[in-house]
Amino acid sequence: MPGWSGRRVYGWEPGDPAGPLAGHAYVELHGGPLDGQLLDVTGWSAEELAGGALLATSTGLWGPGGRSDYVPDPAAPTRRYRWNGDTP
Structure with missing residues (x-):
């Protein structure tokens, strides 16, 4: 996970580890309110990864x-999701 040490992981609470965990898979969120955070996608199927995340x-x-x-970024679909807008 080069360059991801100490990065905030989406959904983690205070007291959780300070950064990504070894052996886990992450995608980086680009744009929007969660820009720069990592999303733990460990165990996600190829179909789930292709669907992005709400x-x-x-x-x-x-x-x-x-x-x-957030939808897969065509330039790096397995490593980065880009913001596609907000919904209520």
Whole structure:
């Protein structure tokens, strides 16, 4: 996980490890309210990875209860998801 040490992982709470865990797979989130965070995709199937992720966030356009849509980045579909907008 070169360059990912100490990066924030989506969904982790205070007291959780400070960065990504060895042996886990991550994609980097680009753009939108979760920009720069890592998403743990350990165990996701190829179909799940191709579908992207709809992630809960209180910092998006819709505030608490809203979600941000992240889709695979065509330039690096297995390593990076790009923001595709917010939804309530």
